[in-house]
Amino acid sequence: MTSMPHLPPPVLTLTNAERERLAILIEEMGEAAQAAGKILRHGYDSQMDNRADLERELGDVYNSIKMLCHYDDVDEAKICARQEEKARTGKQWHHFQGDTK
Ligand SMILES: [Mg+2]
16 A cells, blocks of 8 residues: 655644634634525524624625735735626626526
8 A cells, every 4th residue: 555645734824813813704704604594594584684684794704804904914906806807707607697686
């Protein structure tokens, strides 16, 4: 049996602040996913205001992205460029996104 070559362990150079910003991003994305899941199960306007919950959690996600940009963890211009590209090219994968709601 041949063994796999050993790869050197990655050098983790994250600061505590960088690690915290990523943890916040992950946490907020999870909360937004949970809010979206509630809407899939119960609708936007059930007994709870699921729309408001999603809006709040998306705002939290947006804030966590802005934090990453503020501290130059990621390049905001590259994120915006990618968003514009995705808006142009992603339509081919949409099945139901027309002019009507
Ligand atoms: Mg949140």
